[in-house]
Amino acid sequence: MLVPCTVTQDIEINSDAVRHLLTNAFEGGSDYWMTNLKQGRPSTLEEDESSEWHWRVLLPTTGGSVTFDDVEPETAEHPTYTLDENAISRGLTMLARKYPTHFADHFYRDNSDADTGDVFLQCCIFGDITYA
Numbered sequence: 001m002l003v004p005c006t007v008t009q010d011i012e013i014n015s016d017a018v019r020h021l022l023t024n025a026f027e028g029g030s031d032y033w034m035t036n037l038k039q040g041r042p043s044t045l046e047e048d049e050s051s052e053w054h055w056r057v058l059l060p061t062t063g064g065s066v067t068f069d070d071v072e073p074e075t076a077e078h079p080t081y082t083l084d085e086n087a088i089s090r091g092l093t094m095l096a097r098k099y100p101t102h103f104a105d106h107f108y109r110d111n112s113d114a115d116t117g118d119v120f121l122q123c124c125i126f127g128d129i130t131y132a
Contacts, residue, residue, distance in 0.1 A: 013092055013107070015061045015062075017106065017107060018057075018061055018088055018092070019053050019057040019058070019061055020106070020112070021106060021112065021116065021117050021120045021121075022056070022057040022060070022061075022083075022117065022120075022121070023054070023057055023117070024112060024113060024114050024116060024117025024118075024120075025114070025117030025118055025120060025121035026054075026056050026057065026117075026121075027114070027117075028114045029113075029114030029115060029116070029117035029118035029121070030117065030118045030121045030122070032131070033070060033071060033072045033130075033131045034068045034069065034070060034071065034081075034121070035068065035069050035071045035078075036068055036069040037056055037066060037067075037068045038066065038067050038068065039055060039059060039064075039066060039067075040059065040064065040065035040066050040067045040082055040083075040084070041059075041063075041064045041065040041084065042059070042064050043058065043059050043062040043063050043064035044062060044063030044064065045062045045063065060083045060084050060085065060087070060088060061085065061088065063085065064084070065082050065083060065084035066082070066083050067080055067081065067082050067083075068080070068081060068083070069081075072130075072131060081125045083121070083124055083125065087124040087125065088124055090123070090124060090127065091120055091121070091123040091124030091125075092120075092123075094123035094124075094127050094128065095119065095120050095123045098123070098128060099119055099123070099129075102115075102116045102119045102120070106120075118131075
């Protein structure tokens with residue numbers, strides 16, 4: 001007999017794993033709905049010239065932020081969103097709760113792609129998938 005059970009566990013997520021997800025989103029996964037990516041608040045860390053990471057994924061994972069516009073709403077002004085550590089934390093929680101297959105693909109199976117990055121970025125910004 002199978003008994004339904006919900007298990008909750010706190011885990012620590014490596015910054016590089018988050019940076020890989022953001023790279024997946026920014027390099028194609030989310031480009032159909034987001035545009036005009038800009039540096040927001042500077043990082044709290046000293047700039048590391050040797051870093052292998054692009055500023056767009058480094059800033060929001062080191063105390064800074066990036067901003068971007070949503071091109072989907074058919075209005076004169078497109079909403080602007082900010083991605084920072086708080087948004088990333090909320091996004092990771094929503095990804096794990098609402099989209100465990102995407103979460104497992106990235107963090108346990110090392111099998112994420114542009115779709116996984118897009119779902120993650122939407123979870124960070126909207127708390128759910130807004131655009132399919």
